[in-house]
Amino acid sequence: MGAGHAHPLHLPRDSAVHRLPPQVKIVAAFLGVVCVVATPREAFIVFAGYPLVLGAVWWAARIPLGWILRRAVIELPFVVLAVLLPLTGPDPRIEWLGMSLSEPGLLGAWNILVKGTLGVLTSLTLAATTSMRDLLVGLQRLRAPALVTTIATLMLRYVDVIVAEAGRMRLARISRGHDPRFLWQAGATARGVGALFVRSYERGERVHLAMLSRGWSGTMPVLSTAGLATRRAWMVGLAPVAVAAVLAGSGWVIV
Amino acid sequence: MSGSTHDSVVAMHMSDGLVNAPTSLLFGAVALVWLVLAALRARADLDDRTAPMAGLVTAFVFAVQMINFPILPGASGHLLGGALVAILVGPWVGTLCIAIVLVVQALLFADGGLTALGTNITNMALIGVVVGYGVALALRPLARRGKGGLAATAFVAAFLNTVVAALGFVVEYAIGGSGGASLGTVFGLMVGLHALIGIGEGVITAATVTAVAAVRPDLVYLLRHERRPLLRRAAGAAS
Numbered sequence: 001m002g003a004g005h006a007h008p009l010h011l012p013r014d015s016a017v018h019r020l021p022p023q024v025k026i027v028a029a030f031l032g033v034v035c036v037v038a039t040p041r042e043a044f045i046v047f048a049g050y051p052l053v054l055g056a057v058w059w060a061a062r063i064p065l066g067w068i069l070r071r072a073v074i075e076l077p078f079v080v081l082a083v084l085l086p087l088t089g090p091d092p093r094i095e096w097l098g099m100s101l102s103e104p105g106l107l108g109a110w111n112i113l114v115k116g117t118l119g120v121l122t123s124l125t126l127a128a129t130t131s132m133r134d135l136l137v138g139l140q141r142l143r144a145p146a147l148v149t150t151i152a153t154l155m156l157r158y159v160d161v162i163v164a165e166a167g168r169m170r171l172a173r174i175s176r177g178h179d180p181r182f183l184w185q186a187g188a189t190a191r192g193v194g195a196l197f198v199r200s201y202e203r204g205e206r207v208h209l210a211m212l213s214r215g216w217s218g219t220m221p222v223l224s225t226a227g228l229a230t231r232r233a234w235m236v237g238l239a240p241v242a243v244a245a246v247l248a249g250s251g252w253v254i255v
Numbered sequence: 256m257s258g259s260t261h262d263s264v265v266a267m268h269m270s271d272g273l274v275n276a277p278t279s280l281l282f283g284a285v286a287l288v289w290l291v292l293a294a295l296r297a298r299a300d301l302d303d304r305t306a307p308m309a310g311l312v313t314a315f316v317f318a319v320q321m322i323n324f325p326i327l328p329g330a331s332g333h334l335l336g337g338a339l340v341a342i343l344v345g346p347w348v349g350t351l352c353i354a355i356v357l358v359v360q361a362l363l364f365a366d367g368g369l370t371a372l373g374t375n376i377t378n379m380a381l382i383g384v385v386v387g388y389g390v391a392l393a394l395r396p397l398a399r400r401g402k403g404g405l406a407a408t409a410f411v412a413a414f415l416n417t418v419v420a421a422l423g424f425v426v427e428y429a430i431g432g433s434g435g436a437s438l439g440t441v442f443g444l445m446v447g448l449h450a451l452i453g454i455g456e457g458v459i460t461a462a463t464v465t466a467v468a469a470v471r472p473d474l475v476y477l478l479r480h481e482r483r484p485l486l487r488r489a490a491g492a493a494s
Contacts, residue, residue, distance in 0.1 A: 026362065033369040038276045112273055119369060126362060135362060145294045147301060151348075152355045154310020155317060162311075162318040193319065193459050194466025201311050201471070208307040 009071060009127035017061035018129045021229040022138025024237035029126040035244035036118045041111040043251035050118050053240050061129050071124055132156050161207060162200045169196060274374060278431025283373030289381045293350035300345050308474060312340050313352040335420060337383025338413035339460045345476040346388040353380035378423040387416035391477050405468055406461040413460035417453035421445045
């Protein structure tokens with residue numbers, strides 16, 4: 001538990017992107033997605049440009065393409081939802097392979113799919129290159145209220161506590177012959193959830209006291225080498241955003 | 256922890272591009288105003304003892320969102336946590352807790368779009384928490400009566416929190432939805448599915464709140480003025 005508190009989507013590497021100050025990466029990711037969402041959906045060709053920008057970032061961050069794509073299946077539920085849209089959407093309809101598809105529905109599905117996918121890929125890129133504590137430091141430097149960073153820090157600390165406690169309880173259940181399936185696991189989960197909360201709180205209380213006794217003051221101590229953002233760091237970090245902004249702008253021109 | 260994160264997308268997290276840019280902006284502004292208000296008001300509720308509680312509730316919502324229970328083939332539900340945090344730590348701190356969960360999920364787990372943060376926070380941290388707390392407050396006389404009353408209060412608050420938050424999505428979709436689905440379809444899908452999720456949410460919220468109230472009644476915000484004020488003070492002095 002005392003380890004680096006890695007999150008499952010983090011890919012530790014030593015690259016220029018990993019070394020960028022976290023606040024730069026958060027702002028860049030956010031602005032990048034804003035550009036994608038602001039692009040008109042009919043500007044089909046422009047959407048081919050965004051993956052190239054992301055690809056360049058992955059190359060610079062030394063993230064393998066397969067690593068990103070495997071984790072992009074996060075998005076699958078949305079794909080299912082989007083498939084419904086052409087079938088249920090309003091008129092006018094077009095015939096395709098014997099099916100009657102709604103044209104606004106098709107456009108809507110394309111819109112959700114492409115923008116959702118690009119959003120997920122951007123978030124994945126941020127997550128892969130930023131550790132949890134770097135993210136907190138980044139939020140702190142972006143002037144998030146101390147209250148918020150305190151709760152967020154404690155939350156990330158306690159996630160480990162809860163996961164460990166839940167693991168112990170699950171092991172205890174299974175070793176007593178529990179084999180949950182379908183809806184019936186809801187009952188066991190729900191009954192266990194109350195106990196899990198109380199057990200975690202009691203452990204968490206001790207963790208908090210330990211943190212206090214080690215001098216924790218409510219803010220994240222800045223230990224990492226990622227220093228304050230220099231002008232150069234901002235320029236490097238925002239360069240892909242500038243390309244994305246040009247792409248979004250050209251989308252409006254050609255439509 | 257890994258591998259289970261993708262399941263938690265199903266319930267209410269909206270992705271980028273689901274609503275258009277002006278709508279995202281509008282609800283981003285709504286969410287921001289609400290968060291600033293909550294941050295200002297939460298200060299009064301948060302001290303050395305309640306800060307770790309808030310952290311734990313936040314972590315709990317975060318972790319429990321990864322425990323999914325299947326509802327229908329291909330669809331699973333998870334706790335949204337609005338009513339739970341409102342009852343345990345109050346509406347202001349609770350708002351911050353849910354918002355933090357959503358921000359961390361969007362930034363680190365690619366769960367919910369970055370530009371959809373405004374709409375997601377509006378649905379779950381504003382509508383969810385306000386409805387959950389409002390219902391719980393209205394039913395507080397019932398909750399004071401004992402374990403059964405408290406469980407019923409938590410259940411109803413959590414159920415309505417889920418369904419009304421789903422309605423919030425329908426409203427956002429009506430204002431700026433970029434999909435081609437008709438509003439009726441979206442309404443039926445969202446509200447129908449979330450009525451089912453709401454039952455699970457209600458069960459889990461009731462179980463959690465009653466478990467906490469049984470062991471540590473001093474930690475239940477909704478009942479903070481009701482029971483054993485001496486115990487609260489003693490617990491406060493302990494940390």
